Amino acid sequence: MFRCGAVQIRVVLLALCLSIFSPSGQAVENLGTLGAHPRWSVLEKYQETITHDDFARLIQDVYCTHGFGEGLIKIDNESALILKNRDAQSFFTLRFAKDESSRKPVPRLWRPAKSLPLTKPDKPLSGLRIALDPGHLGGKWAKMEERWFQVDETTPVTEGDLTLRASRLLAQRLQKLGAKVLFVRNSTQPITSKRPADFKELARRILIKNGVPQPRMQGEVLDPNDSEKEQTIRWQSEILFYRYSEIRQRAVLVNTKLHPDLVLCLHFNAEGWGDPKTPNLVDPNHLHLLVNGSYLKEELEFDD
Ligand SMILES: [Zn+2]
Known part of the structure; x- marks a missing residue:
């Protein structure tokens, strides 16, 4: 095993902070490096596919376990307001299904x-x-x-x-x-x-x-x-x-x-190999299982 990935983190993180002006020249979009402009209209297909309780549970226990910036997501009984752009204070409204039985089917790319x-x-x-x-x-x-x-x-x-x-x-x-x-x-x-x-x-x-x-x-x-x-x-x-x-x-x-x-x-x-000019192979081995969720506050701030 040998070392991979630790050295460039500082500058890479700086790169992540690059904001790009939107084509309209209005509000600044906060995109990740080489990120695409978010297509909020795609989310219209998810209207009334999830109940209030499920949404709140997934936000709290799965996706935003580290919390999120003020005003990023506001949940009330009928819907959630999701911040699209902080400068423009524009929001996407996701309407909840009233109950389990009235949930509309979720369009899926995955089984x-x-x-x-x-x-x-x-x-x-x-x-x-x-x-x-x-x-x-x-x-x-x-x-x-x-x-x-x-x-x-x-x-x-x-x-x-x-x-x-x-x-x-x-x-x-x-x-x-x-x-x-x-x-x-x-x-x-x-x-x-x-x-x-x-x-x-x-x-x-x-x-x-x-x-x-x-x-x-x-x-x-x-x-x-x-x-x-x-x-x-x-x-x-x-x-x-x-x-x-x-x-x-x-x-x-x-x-x-x-x-x-x-x-x-x-x-x-x-795994570090000590002096990079005279590297040595080392024995430790790792298995990482990556599952979608648990985003950091800073990651949730990106528009994309
Ligand atoms: Zn690697």
């Missing part, structure tokens, strides 16, 4: 657990759609995405290639158990069609917004030992490509095309 097929003893995963998402890219992108390292003169370890190999092995085993396996990626090619050059202007704006008044481009080869590399347009535009744009495109693929019952994201992760 709820109770509608999954019954398991067969010899094929316990039959009928299940499982998407495999091998983390990162590997191949020629491994150095750029900072998922490349070498112990002495041995073959370099590249997380994106490891996750792809592990996913292909896992796919065979899942298929034997009856699952329908879908790959979010099955090569070292990015899913996003964007490349770092597409994000130079956005990278420059993010850096200026976060207190780097004259961000430098930096040369063709990014020096991994440059202590101020995070303040270069090059580093920012690369992370916008391989992390933000790539992950958002993978989400689009999962949500609009693959429609799996389960997504398995594979990483080789998150």
Whole structure:
């Protein structure tokens, strides 16, 4: 196992705070990095699909367990007012179903657990759609995405290639158990069609917004030992490509095309190796189960 993901958090979080002016030039939209403008009209399909009690319980016990900013959601007996834009003080009104029996059917892209097929003893995963998402890219992108390292003169370890190999092995085993396996990626090619050059202007704006008044481009080869590399347009535009744009495109693929019952994201992760200049492999291993919910107050403030 090797280290993944801890180093870039500070600048990435700063990037998250970038607000973008809406095309109308009126209220400022508070979008996550590369986030899409929210389509509130889609929620009209959810009118009267949930009761007051269910809504209040899910807000309190599942989705907003850390609380939320003042005025973000107001619940009364008949409806909930959900803040669309803090500057404009505009709201979406979600009307509740009067009771369980009058709930309208919920439009779903996903199958709820109770509608999954019954398991067969010899094929316990039959009928299940499982998407495999091998983390990162590997191949020629491994150095750029900072998922490349070498112990002495041995073959370099590249997380994106490891996750792809592990996913292909896992796919065979899942298929034997009856699952329908879908790959979010099955090569070292990015899913996003964007490349770092597409994000130079956005990278420059993010850096200026976060207190780097004259961000430098930096040369063709990014020096991994440059202590101020995070303040270069090059580093920012690369992370916008391989992390933000790539992950958002993978989400689009999962949500609009693959429609799996389960997504398995594979990483080789998150243990420090001590001195990064002389890395060592370490033994600890982790399993993280990610379930939708428990959003932080700061996350709930985003319009998207
Ligand atoms: Zn990783």
